Amino acid sequence: MRKTMYRCFWAWDFDKEEAWLNQMAAQGDCLTSVGFCRYTFERGLPGEYGVRLELLENVPAHPQSAQYIAFLEETGAEYLGCVIRWAYFRKKTADGPFSLYSDNASRVKHLNRLLLLLGVLALSQFCIALSNLSAFFGSGHTAGLVGGLVCLSVALLLSYGYLHTRRKKSLLKKEQQLFE
The missing domain is CATH 1.20.58 (Methane Monooxygenase Hydroxylase; Chain G, domain 1)
Incomplete structure (x- = not known):
């Protein structure tokens, strides 16, 4: 079952947005796509995915950003979309911890x-x-x-x-x- 929710977050509250998306994933609502203040979820297994956000250095179409997104996809992360330069990724929790920042x-x-x-x-x-x-x-x-x-x-x-x-x-x- 697919559902769309509308919710606004300030850019500086990206950690709250990420926490909310992970809370939704823990309840079995898996993020599948994003738009400006719009989130689309599909029903899945509770805790199946972890979600991360990152402000890219350039727009997603830029070669450097495309290369970074491809690198993350090689590690098992799934690119869900972008809002301006904010990129949204998810990864199966069974594949291990999901962090975009090593330190x-x-x-x-x-x-x-x-x-x-x-x-x-x-x-x-x-x-x-x-x-x-x-x-x-x-x-x-x-x-x-x-x-x-x-x-x-x-x-x-x-x-x-x-x-x-x-x-x-x-x-x-x-x-x-x-x-x-």
Whole structure:
């Protein structure tokens, strides 16, 4: 039986999204495809699959990403799809533990990709907000005020995500230093 669920996660909460997908798999709802805030599941054996997410360095069609996806498929992982640059994989739990990161250094590298994405988006939204607000103060058009406030709100939200991810990275680095 196939079912589709709609659920939204912030980019910086990818670990919560992954935990939810693994909880669904533990109940026997196996992820088969993904879309923007859309997840399709098929009924299977409880705990049959483990699910992992990764923010690729490039879009999936890029040769480097395609090579990485092919490498993971050679290890027994199944590529389920991508949303922008977020790739979704699943692997049978009978094949052993499924981890995309072998150590904290690779986890930090993944968080750095997310930080770059969030930082660029937040900075661009701040610039657009300033441009719209200066247009409002220069001409008095309310469209500039509304656009500026919307962009400023988005920029603040992205900045929160950036700081949240940076905190995760700091904790991982501290943990890494403990084991060195």
